[in-house]
Amino acid sequence: MKILIAADMEGISGVTNWDQVDPARSEYPRFCKIMTADVNAAALGTFDGGATEVVVSDGHAGGYNILIEDLDPRVCLNSGNSAPFAMVQGIEAGDFSGVIFVGYHARSGTEKAVLAHTWSSKRIANVWLNDILVGEHGLNAAVCGAFGAPVLMITGDQTTCAQAEELLGGLETVIVKHSTSFSSAECLHPYVAQELIRKDAERAVSGLKDGKPKPFTVSEPVKTIIEFRLSEMVDRACRLPGAKRLDATRIEMTAPDMPTAYINFRAVVQAA
Ligand SMILES: [Zn+2]
Numbered sequence: 001m002k003i004l005i006a007a008d009m010e011g012i013s014g015v016t017n018w019d020q021v022d023p024a025r026s027e028y029p030r031f032c033k034i035m036t037a038d039v040n041a042a043a044l045g046t047f048d049g050g051a052t053e054v055v056v057s058d059g060h061a062g063g064y065n066i067l068i069e070d071l072d073p074r075v076c077l078n079s080g081n082s083a084p085f086a087m088v089q090g091i092e093a094g095d096f097s098g099v100i101f102v103g104y105h106a107r108s109g110t111e112k113a114v115l116a117h118t119w120s121s122k123r124i125a126n127v128w129l130n131d132i133l134v135g136e137h138g139l140n141a142a143v144c145g146a147f148g149a150p151v152l153m154i155t156g157d158q159t160t161c162a163q164a165e166e167l168l169g170g171l172e173t174v175i176v177k178h179s180t181s182f183s184s185a186e187c188l189h190p191y192v193a194q195e196l197i198r199k200d201a202e203r204a205v206s207g208l209k210d211g212k213p214k215p216f217t218v219s220e221p222v223k224t225i226i227e228f229r230l231s232e233m234v235d236r237a238c239r240l241p242g243a244k245r246l247d248a249t250r251i252e253m254t255a256p257d258m259p260t261a262y263i264n265f266r267a268v269v270q271a272a
Pocket of ligand 1 (some may be wrong): 007010060
């Protein structure tokens with residue numbers, strides 16, 4: 001049984017502020033250590049739950065946050081940034097039984113949610129897949145679903161976990177901090193958070209034998225609407241083939257399937 005652990009950084013315990021997840025800032029190395037330990041806790045639980053192979057995808061910023069030298073030696077790490085499937089790189093192999101999201105955050109525009117954003121805090125206000133408002137967990141879950149893999153578990157603040165539960169349903173949620181604003185939270189000690197992550201990962205993976213949860217899929221073709229922060233971003237983004245301007249700040253694209261929609265989405269965001 002093969003499991004993908006897709007890790008982000010804003011949702012790990014202790015993070016309340018952009019400086020802590022920015023490689024240019026002095027706080028950053030501390031949180032690389034905690035992120036790596038959170039991933040290790042998820043990997044340990046995943047193996048204990050019956051996985052035989054674990055791939056980790058480093059999905060924050062440049063994709064070089066996880067300290068490979070401190071990682072469980074049984075896992076393989078997808079590191080770096082320009083891979084086609086970005087935050088869930090590896091999923092395209094199509095043979096994963098499930099996916100675990102570690103360190104995730106709520107979607108853009110959410111209250112009581114630490115560092116809530118969708119892909120790019122500077123560029124994106126909102127994203128809809130077939131008229132469903134989604135954050136990064138929704139976008140990534142839809143790609144995983146297209147390759148037949150359900151999301152088994154998510155870790156993050158209480159708002160992230162509630163959004164994932166509402167959209168995806170039936171997954172394990174590990175609340176590692178209670179956000180009290182965009183930049184504040186009551187945080188569990190990392191050791192406590194990691195013990196919860198390990199236990200829930202084991203339960204999530206061992207529960208797969210009951211056939212739950214189901215992959216999250218969106219109907220095809222996939223219509224993606226992106227609302228940008230500024231009209232000048234749409235001026236640039238709508239030059240890409242297939243990107244249709246709806247109004248000052250929104251564009252619409254249609255793709256035959258979710259993996260193509262994801263790749264197109266990334267191209268448009270980069271162009272903006
Ligand atoms: Zn991130």
